């Protein structure tokens with residue numbers, strides 16, 4: 605049988621088949637996942653093959669294989685083993701909620717987030733929320749940012765989770781897909797999910813990972829079926845997308861608008877910082893690349909804003 609993993613609680617997995625039957629499954633014996641050093645071989649969103657077995661009148665499943673993932677997101681283990689924990693797999697899209705104020709979302713945060721989702725190969729849509737509450741000047745800022753990110757290729761929608769403005773557009777984009785929602789605390793994730801599917805109570809509330817010593821909180825991602833053929837993966841207590849380990853040389857690969865331009869740099873190993881005849885710096889001077897994007901790029905290269913890695917990903 606083939607099914608989709610909806611929930612994982614350590615040793616047991618909730619797996620649902622195409623026909624909608626749900627089984628509790630476990631993993632048979634030693635189960636290795638090629639190429640991934642992770643503490644958990646199977647995660648929410650995985651497609652698995654399993655066989656049923658009956659013990660004491662109870663029917664459970666035994667997972668014997670896992671289908672290739674199109675993508676997955678990880679979290680570094682808290683311990684020092686450097687092992688990663690796969691939070692979820694096969695995510696079709698992530699909606700990043702952005703607010704201009706209350707709370708502010710800085711472009712440095714947006715850009716770091718996008719670098720991560722680019723590295724993970726996950727499509728990202730920017731939702732500018734709370735447009736009902738903005739002044740004319742703030743709306744201009746939304747328009748400017750939407751213009752910047754659209755010109756790179758990211759879809760942008762101005763929404764109001766509170767009044768319902770453009771929530772239908774978000775729903776239409778979710779149809780037939782597995783989606784996640786991300787953004788700073790207070791941007792309106794719960795309000796939006798509630799507007800999309802009233803009654804679905806996600807635990808999107810942020811729980812600090814830096815819990816006090818000895819205290820052991822374990823939280824698990826979970827997938828939910830919505831009423832209109834859409835799925836949401838909820839990751840309670842996980843600050844979403846930790847930054848992937850990257851070499852300096854590869855960071856520009858995750859700035860899509862740099863791609864065609866950087867071919868014209870004098871040095872093919874140009875980092876676009878101090879090098880002469882750098883096509884990227886020229887493009888910034890000519891406003892062909894947004895200065896805010898270049899500034900984010902430089903700060904990632906220079907390893908600044910380290911706190912974004914731990915504090916601001918949620």
Ligand SMILES: Nc1nc2c(ncn2[C@@H]2O[C@H](COP(=O)(O)OP(=O)(O)OP(=O)(O)O)[C@@H](O)[C@H]2O)c(=O)[nH]1
Nearest residue numbers: 734737764765766789790791792793794795808809
């Ligand atoms: N004016 C306005 N307020 C909104 C909108 N969406 C959310 N809010 C308000 O913003 C506050 C935070 O919303 P939440 O939905 O709790 O935000 P969250 O992202 O889920 O926050 P965490 O659970 O802390 O991660 C609440 O007071 C909401 O009523 C909106 O579109 N317009």
Ligand SMILES: [Zn+2]
Nearest residue numbers: 869874876882
């Ligand atoms: Zn260059």
